[in-house]
Amino acid sequence: MLARQVKADGETRYDYSGVEAALRLKAQPGCEASVFVLVLGCAKEAVQQVREAIAMGADDGRALDLSDQAEPDAAAFARIFAEHVQEEDFTLLLSGSFPLDADTAATGLLTAVKLGIPFVSHVDSIQHAQEGTALTVVRKADGRVQTLSVSTPCLASVLPHPEAPVYKTVAGINRAYAREIELISVQCEGSSVRAEVRGREKAQGRKRGRLLTAVSTDEAVRQLIAEITEQHML
């Protein structure tokens, strides 16, 4: 009996890719798993997200309340997750690829390092292995597709699959709203990896640019290439 866990970060309403990946894995034939969801965020929304995950098919979950924390910080979040996950017996930790941690997408790796487990990012799909404790993982990054064997326990941050959504079922909704969701208050402490805003500049609004009306084909091509180059697209 393998136990999986899923992490979700912050107040991203839409970061369910980790949950969906866990549920897809659970649905694979021959896979016996329970999915536990851990959500970090503001009390009410975090509880709501745990409920939604259960409605989608997760077995249980817990909400971590960060209400008093002003700014998101990947290092602090990772510390919190690591602390709460350490006691649990899990095989696989999943997180979305773009958690709300000040855009650093780093919470996954930092948590894995704290827990001392291997970490794989940009995971496209996970196969449940028939024997042994390794999982076969397909990773898509930098234009390459890699197939890896990763030993468990491990952490994977997964790519979203908007074309294959996991929907909430009526039975799931009934289960989700028939129970109390555990809510634990947590603090962000220790060193942070935040960058601060020092200044601002107004970006230009859209207005009519340059219009070239009587140019030869060669000149037009030169101008086009110059503009594209300036936009760093070449």
Added chain:
Amino acid sequence: MDFQLSERRQALQQAVREFAEKELLPGVIERDEKSEYPLELYKKLGSMGYVGLPYEEKYGGSGGDYLDYALCVEEISKVDASLGISYSVAMSLYGGSIYNGATEEQKMEFLPDVFSGKALGGFGLTEPNAGSDAGGCVTTATKKDGRYVLNGLKCFNTNGPLAEHFAVYALTHPELGQKGLSLFHVKKGTPGFTIGKIENKMGIRAAQVSELVFENCEIPQSALIGEECTGFKQAMKALDGGRIGVAAQGLGIAEGAFEIARKYLMTREQFGKPIYRNQHLAFKMAELECEIEQAKYMVYKAALDKSEGRPYTIPAAKAKLVCTNAAMHVTTEAVQMLGGNGYMREYHVERMMRDAKITQIYEGTNEIQKLVISGALFR
């Protein structure tokens, strides 16, 4: 009096909305054009438990109540009114007919497939000469050697070509007229039972509507639901439930069209400003918003009355009247608001307007609803 929907119901609403927007919306225009029903999507909804919402789990349902069901019909109809009515006919008209009058054994045989969404259900009452005057049926069910033989023609049956199970009303005692009607369950493929003409309609085109033709169709004694000669009462009771479904459908259509118009008014610019800044249009939208909200509470109340065991015939008639009139009015105005674009298929509102028209007509024309309501007023 708490007007808030519980968290669980809100979650249900959101979940159906998500499914409708992701799965029903793509292709809805094409399905309307080609008159094609999305049976696979209906079955998918069923597999997630959304079809059998108002009925118990032992019959294949999901153990919810009638308000849960109305919310589901509403959300679906915001996007695809054809699926909305097909769903409502299977659940309320077929489902209600069997559920209200059948024995336990009959329920276990005739309901689970339909309530779980694996099969569709149909309702055979209307005939070419028996529309508003439903009691004017002439289809007969003659007893012969312990079986019944059906002869006649039912028309305008939603789900006809696709359904596996049908609730059919026929005269076991033709000499009694309306009082001689009885209710039967007929399975698709029974010898002597065929599908006749498939209608080519103004709206709800993706829903399949056809004639049901009975030519010496023999059915067993066990196909009789309830007692002989109680058919008319059973039909009226089923229609009461169906009216809540149609009201929810109308509400959904109105809301769907309203939202499209609202977004359009904010993005379309003429004379240098978005057109919602024209007070006439903004005021009109305010009026329509009120009309929709009135309709909403009427159908929610009727659904709750049914769920909580209170008399619901009059509330259902009122809801049907108000919601379907709102649907017609709002969709017509929506087309106008979108101007030339509103006339074009790709903007959806013209389809919603064509869909809305039938809601004022079927499951009891709005004139019949007024008959029912005024009848109660002046008893």
Added chain:
Amino acid sequence: MTKHDSDMITIAVILEEQGGNLTPLSREVLAGASALAQTYGAVLESLVLKSTLPDYDPASFADEAAARLGKVAPQLILMGASSLSSGFCALLAEKLSAGLLCDCTEVRFEAEYGFCPLRPNAAGSEKLIYGTSGGRPLIATVRPGVFAAGRAAELIPADGELRMVSAAQQASAKLISLLDERAEKKQGVDITKADILVAGGRGIASCGGFEQLKTLAELLGGEIAASRACIEAGWADASMQVGQTGRTVHPKLYIACGISGAIQHVTGMKDAECIIAINKNPAAPIFDIADLGIVGNLENILPALIKALQEKKGEANAV
């Protein structure tokens, strides 16, 4: 805020090596960082980490990098934004108590702040200048294209040679093993995710439809899109439609070919960062929102543009 004396500043750059070579993005970042260091007289420290599996072990690389960088105390540490950079940089940031900013779009030297990265806000209405407090270093990952690709001669920085960072142990290598690797095939594309879109309108009928646009898009590494007219004409699939009844896109670059610029289309693409339009009608409304507009014939301009880009690509590959 004391004025920064650029003589005393060190900036660092972390480069990725795969299969014995620096990645193209790393070369770009190195060139850009070298240019900045040279222009403002700062010291450039470079570290190279091997980032191919199974050699890649972020924890021990980060330890090594932190040890070296701790000694030189850079104000700004740059790394190309790749699939593993933000994770690695976060680890490094934690060890150095540094700040972390991902996907910056510009790096400048300002008298007031020293070297600082910039990034637009979510709405795109402002550019934000980032820094840290308390003298902590700031790590910034840099998207491709922010620093123009440099030439080979600029790759050796002014001070010292490139220092390699290798993993102290390979323990984690046994936990992850590579079974297979190949290039990604392109499937049905989501145009809302593309950075570059080459879009065609009714006007491309004259130059033979979408074939040329596809070639152009491929050369630029972008995707094709279309106006409603093309969908109706059957030249393009509905999933490629940009506009009021199609999709809304926010690419970095949108090249509109033969598109008049009617509001139904413009609604779907007016928030692109840069709009280039080619149309033979000088009064086409698309020119009101284009950053660069060219009045001309697509049947002449497109083939010439494609040829010029192919030549440029040939040059770059030869380097």
